[in-house]
Amino acid sequence: EAQVTQNPRYLITVTGKKLTVTCSQNMNHEYMSWYRQDPGLGLRQIYYSMNVEVTDKGDVPEGYKVSRKEKRNFPLILESPSPNQTSLYFCASSLRGEQGEKLFFGSGTQLSVL
């Protein structure tokens, strides 16, 4: 089954404690991205990756890091989480063609930073 898998689904942590959210896709997509979803603000892109070792900032990259060492994996790293990073996070992989891009999302990671 084609899917994007994120772990963990729920995470509670404290300010300043480094954490990593993993993301893996089995569709052989070149493009992957991370979004956060906050009430009243919609989905906002954090980082994206066009291929292995190629990443770039999205609209809200501050406080986040990513890496893309393998095509299927795209982890999101919070080196020193803060309470304003409490949010629902989604990883997506995407299929690009001549008429645009279709995003396929994971099930989400609910992060609470105390």
Next chain:
Amino acid sequence: QKEVEQDPGPLSVPEGAIVSLNCTYSNSAFQYFMWYRQYSRKGPELLMYTYSSGNKEDGRFTAQVDKSSKYISLFIRDSQPSDSATYLCAMGHWSSGTYKYIFGTGTRLKVLA
């Protein structure tokens, strides 16, 4: 003014009703228009994808894009309780070597049995 405006709802309709969900936008550069369905505690799932203007139909769902009015719609015919979810619109364009998307905040739909 937000780039994409979407009524948050909730919108409650009886089973079998025709549902109309809408988004307006301000950026005339948008060329790609999508509708996602998001169930509670799940990730968004792509429902409809439209490039440029016009209508697109898929089963009970019809997506409509009116670029002159900067307005997109999703129609659901014969709505079912299983259609109860939050519907997100999304719009995109090519910019600085990548696709840029703006998502609406979502409309919560409840279909009552």
